[in-house]
Amino acid sequence: MILVFGGNGQLGRELSRAAAARAIPLRALARAEADIADGAAVADALARCKPELVVNAAAYTKVDLAESQIDEARLGNEIGPATLAAACASAGVPLVHMSTDYVFDGTKDGAYLESDPVCPLSVYGKTKAAGEDAVRRAHQHHVILRTAWVYSEFGHNFLKTVLRLAQTRDELRIVADQHGSPTCAGELAEAVLNVGAAFLHDRALAGTYHFTAAGVTSWHGFASRIVEIAAPITGRSPRVLPIATADYPTAAKRPANSCLDCRRFIEKFGFLPRHWTVGVDATTRTLVASSQKAESHVA
Numbered sequence: 001m002i003l004v005f006g007g008n009g010q011l012g013r014e015l016s017r018a019a020a021a022r023a024i025p026l027r028a029l030a031r032a033e034a035d036i037a038d039g040a041a042v043a044d045a046l047a048r049c050k051p052e053l054v055v056n057a058a059a060y061t062k063v064d065l066a067e068s069q070i071d072e073a074r075l076g077n078e079i080g081p082a083t084l085a086a087a088c089a090s091a092g093v094p095l096v097h098m099s100t101d102y103v104f105d106g107t108k109d110g111a112y113l114e115s116d117p118v119c120p121l122s123v124y125g126k127t128k129a130a131g132e133d134a135v136r137r138a139h140q141h142h143v144i145l146r147t148a149w150v151y152s153e154f155g156h157n158f159l160k161t162v163l164r165l166a167q168t169r170d171e172l173r174i175v176a177d178q179h180g181s182p183t184c185a186g187e188l189a190e191a192v193l194n195v196g197a198a199f200l201h202d203r204a205l206a207g208t209y210h211f212t213a214a215g216v217t218s219w220h221g222f223a224s225r226i227v228e229i230a231a232p233i234t235g236r237s238p239r240v241l242p243i244a245t246a247d248y249p250t251a252a253k254r255p256a257n258s259c260l261d262c263r264r265f266i267e268k269f270g271f272l273p274r275h276w277t278v279g280v281d282a283t284t285r286t287l288v289a290s291s292q293k294a295e296s297h298v299a
């Protein structure tokens with residue numbers, strides 16, 4: 001059985017869905033059921049569920065708020081992973097831990113390799129990098145999986161924000177000088193399940209890997225695609241204007257280059273990511289269809 005912490009997040013929910021579709025036994029715990037920074041709660045969950053594998057999908061992900069909520073960010077991204085990894089180590093259970101492109105500063109010319117030095121720009125990135133180190137120190141049998149630009153039907157994410165704004169605005173101004181690979185949480189969940197299956201059979205796979213969708217775009221390219229796919233269904237086609245990072249100040253600094261080189265992941269786990277447009281198109285269509293269905297019930 002796989003035990004997931006952070007079960008109510010984007011990845012946590014997609015893990016439940018993907019495991020059910022593959023008939024893989026999986027229990028996903030929401031934060032209210034087990035806080036990863038609470039050693040007793042984690043130990044109790046491990047003792048009750050007796051998992052073969054633990055996935056840490058829990059994290060403090062409010063990137064801008066983290067700049068002022070440093071203690072909360074450390075709790076979710078550093079102390080929590082350290083606590084969970086130590087508990088997994090003493091229970092002898094391998095751990096898959098999720099991390100982020102924000103551990104890099106984005107100045108590299110080309111996609112980041114796992115071996116590239118980290119140099120986070122933000123509190124979120126710093127606490128995630130510290131969490132990675134804590135997991136490496138506490139538990140030999142770990143896989144750290146870095147990903148980027150995650151979206152899904154659930155929770156808060158860029159795709160849902162663009163769809164919402166496109167309903168009321170005639171013009172969207174979107175940053176065009178940050179690049180990355182929009183990654184569907186559903187596909188990420190499939191990747192995590194593949195990692196789990198392989199890692200259970202071969203502990204030598206322990207280490208750090210990168211997984212995102214294939215292809216690269218900017219936030220502007222991402223938004224343009226969402227609007228293009230939604231427009232024929234919603235009848236709403238706002239202009240999507242490119243702007244510079246400097247024109248959209250945020251509390252946290254973000255890397256200009258979020259591209260992660262996924263070749264090591266593909267080679268070791270044999271799972272090929274699809275082009276980013278595949279997941280964006282499907283998720284956009286699903287969300288638009290469900291909001292129209294909801295509206296028709298109201299009308």
Ligand SMILES: NC(=O)c1ccc[n+]([C@@H]2O[C@H](COP(=O)([O-])OP(=O)(O)OC[C@H]3O[C@@H](n4cnc5c(N)ncnc54)[C@H](OP(=O)(O)O)[C@@H]3O)[C@@H](O)[C@H]2O)c1
Pocket residue numbers: 005006007008009010011012030031034035036037056057058059060061075076080098099100101128146147148149150151155156
């Ligand atoms: N979203 C992205 O664009 C992105 C990009 C790169 C990497 N990642 C990484 O991918 C992983 C999954 O991200 P996601 O998008 O699925 O995040 P998410 O939707 O924000 O979900 C995170 C979940 O973790 C829970 N959580 C926070 N602190 C916790 C704690 N101390 N104990 C237990 N649960 C806790 C949250 O619950 P509450 O909401 O109740 O606090 C939330 O349900 C994270 O490691 C994240 O850093 C995400």
